[in-house]
Amino acid sequence: MTAGDVLRRAVAADRWSVLAAAVLLMAWQVCEALVPVVVGAAIDRAVAPHDGRAILLWLGVLGVLFLVLSLSFRFGARTAKAAAERAANRTRLAVAGAALDPRTRPDPERRTGTLVSIASGDADRVGEFLSVVPRTCSALAAVLVVAVALLRISVPLGLLVLLGAPPLLFAVQRLGGPLERRSGVEQARAAEAADLATDLVTGLRVLKGFGGERAAADRYRAASRRSLRATLRAARAEAVYSGATLLLTLCFVALVALVGGRFAAQHRISVGDLVAAVGLAQFLLGPLSAFTMAGARLAQGRASAARVAAVLDAPRHAGSAAAPASRGALEVPGAFAAAPPSPGELEVPGAFAAAPASGGELEVPGAFAAAPPSRGEPEVAGFAVAPGETLGIAADGASALALADLLASAPYDGGVVVDGAEVADLTPDAARRTLLVARHDAPLFAASVQDNVAASAAAPDRVAPALAAADAAQVAATLPDGLATVLTERGASLSGGQRQRVALARALAADPAVLVLHDPTTAVDAATEARMAAGLRDVRADRTTVIIATSPALLAACDRVLLVRDGAVRAEGTHADLAADPAYRDLVLA
Numbered sequence: 047m048t049a050g051d052v053l054r055r056a057v058a059a060d061r062w063s064v065l066a067a068a069v070l071l072m073a074w075q076v077c078e079a080l081v082p083v084v085v086g087a088a089i090d091r092a093v094a095p096h097d098g099r100a101i102l103l104w105l106g107v108l109g110v111l112f113l114v115l116s117l118s119f120r121f122g123a124r125t126a127k128a129a130a131e132r133a134a135n136r137t138r139l140a141v142a143g144a145a146l147d148p149r150t151r152p153d154p155e156r157r158t159g160t161l162v163s164i165a166s167g168d169a170d171r172v173g174e175f176l177s178v179v180p181r182t183c184s185a186l187a188a189v190l191v192v193a194v195a196l197l198r199i200s201v202p203l204g205l206l207v208l209l210g211a212p213p214l215l216f217a218v219q220r221l222g223g224p225l226e227r228r229s230g231v232e233q234a235r236a237a238e239a240a241d242l243a244t245d246l247v248t249g250l251r252v253l254k255g256f257g258g259e260r261a262a263a264d265r266y267r268a269a270s271r272r273s274l275r276a277t278l279r280a281a282r283a284e285a286v287y288s289g290a291t292l293l294l295t296l297c298f299v300a301l302v303a304l305v306g307g308r309f310a311a312q313h314r315i316s317v318g319d320l321v322a323a324v325g326l327a328q329f330l331l332g333p334l335s336a337f338t339m340a341g342a343r344l345a346q347g348r349a350s351a352a353r354v355a356a357v358l359d360a361p362r363h364a365g366s367a368a369a370p371a372s373r374g375a376l377e378v379p380g381a382f383a384a385a386p387p388s389p390g391e392l393e394v395p396g397a398f399a400a401a402p403a404s405g406g407e408l409e410v411p412g413a414f415a416a417a418p419p420s421r422g423e424p425e426v427a428g429f430a431v432a433p434g435e436t437l438g439i440a441a442d443g444a445s446a447l448a449l450a451d452l453l454a455s456a457p458y459d460g461g462v463v464v465d466g467a468e469v470a471d472l473t474p475d476a477a478r479r480t481l482l483v484a485r486h487d488a489p490l491f492a493a494s495v496q497d498n499v500a501a502s503a504a505a506p507d508r509v510a511p512a513l514a515a516a517d518a519a520q521v522a523a524t525l526p527d528g529l530a531t532v533l534t535e536r537g538a539s540l541s542g543g544q545r546q547r548v549a550l551a552r553a554l555a556a557d558p559a560v561l562v563l564h565d566p567t568t569a570v571d572a573a574t575e576a577r578m579a580a581g582l583r584d585v586r587a588d589r590t591t592v593i594i595a596t597s598p599a600l601l602a603a604c605d606r607v608l609l610v611r612d613g614a615v616r617a618e619g620t621h622a623d624l625a626a627d628p629a630y631r632d633l634v635l636a
Contacts, residue, residue, distance in 0.1 A: 130175075
């Protein structure tokens, strides 16, 4: 996708409004152009012969012209502005949709501040392009009317306008190149400053903790100054562009007026024609100045559209399959391959033997196996989770993070299978309903507790059970306005444990077929953790759940637990069974 594609789509999406605005504004400019022509005609046909009735008639014609031009300008400008605002809003939604689409591969060079800058300033500039199109059409209509009127008055004057306008427009277009380049740099520097500001605000508490405020302020000051210099360079480029194009326009208009005056002195045109010619020449300054503005806005719009196109054209996996209608058995093929064992027997002959689930299973690909097992044990190949089963995974930090990352990347990296269908082949909505990975540090929104939980709820009736299961109702009871209490950005007004409970309630309310929880209780006390474990077990009783944690309370609530060390499954059983394993005790019970 290119900048031109973005601009063309913006116009096409609101083409009827753009067309209506263009017609109305063209009527406005045509009437404006006819005013000096009517004044000139009134001088020759009414004022010169001292005809009072003719004067009244021509005054009436002027009144009609002013009425039409005022109404057409009013409604044309309103229609163009509305189209521009709608285009800017659609662009913002498209940028946000592309950024939030689970199929979009993360771009480390395009951080939050950059996306905010593109979805705000760049989207507005793309929208402004829609108001430029009708005004440019009206300016072209005005130039055409002026040329025709001047041809009627004098063929040389008409030819002067017709032959002189194209080179002038070409020069204006050429002068817009540097402005387009510097406008792009300006937006990039502004996005860089916004990126840094976002990072600093997010990590403000951490910065204060080790006294890094001064260094952070220095970094932001340097980024802000770079943004200011880029803005000043773009402003200077725009000033030079506007000044140069205005000078060219004035020279052109002065030439038209000079030639018209010479023709009047030679009696080749009448006094009324001279008045009309001079009026038309003065009026011509407006339409030609509109070309100046259009060139500047087009240059800025193309620079912004290119940044928008880069977001919309980001690499992504195009899923197309429908969501599986099943109970949520999960498969993650690859390095964790499954093989049916004997009843009640654990075998590790080179591949981890896990009980197959009817209607689906979880297979984990080879990327998860981080290191070969110690003590000569074979490397583990995979695991499976039955529909409705709660599986606990007690893993060391690196292995837990690797598995969580693997499952979170399932919508676009492939490999993870739910009930026979790869998650990467599903549509984004189906993928979200099928597999959800809830991190322990998931941020909250700047909204009420109720809205945070309800934002992802599968149905309204899932909110209350989710709040109760996560013990988040108790959090709301301690807040000033209960569930209606509005949280600050990222939930910073809550303690760590309170944030985790609200975030867990949000994940439970989503009610996906497969829910993966990564350390959901690291910041809560033991009593609260026990209540959350029991609530989690109840609310997910008929749904597939994977809990990656080292919490004894959570693992005790699981149907089955895998012990994972160095990326390999070392043992399997219930929490009570594995408590006799020294490695399990060191990881979970120490």
